[in-house]
Amino acid sequence: MDKANRASEIRAKASQLLARAVKLEGQSRDADRKSRTRRAVLVGLMILNQLEADHPVPSMGTWEDLRKAMDSFLRWNRDRAMFDLPLKEEPPT
Numbered sequence: 001m002d003k004a005n006r007a008s009e010i011r012a013k014a015s016q017l018l019a020r021a022v023k024l025e026g027q028s029r030d031a032d033r034k035s036r037t038r039r040a041v042l043v044g045l046m047i048l049n050q051l052e053a054d055h056p057v058p059s060m061g062t063w064e065d066l067r068k069a070m071d072s073f074l075r076w077n078r079d080r081a082m083f084d085l086p087l088k089e090e091p092p093t
Contacts, residue, residue, distance in 0.1 A: 035082060038079075038082060039082050039083065042070065042073075042074065042079055042082065042083075043066065043070070045073075046069060046070060046073040046074075049073065066083070067083050067084070067085060070083045070085065071083075071085050075088065
């Protein structure tokens with residue numbers, strides 16, 4: 001195999017690897033966006049739940065304040081994990 005063919009193969013492989021890297025980066029961004037959206041929905045649900053029950057909305061000036069408020073609201077482990085909360089025994093379905 002001559003050097004020109006080898007160089008061409010290496011460029012083709014590099015192009016394929018670059019395309020895979022771009023795809024993986026896109027998937028990572030999509031997953032981050034979905035997680036952020038899910039957290040926003042859960043926070044909104046907690047606030048609505050408090051308001052509908054005529055309870056005060058807890059102060060959430062810091063991430064830790066938010067986590068404390070969500071700790072008492074969230075039951076499902078997949079949702080608790082989104083806020084780095086300890087897992088609980090899940091309620092029956």
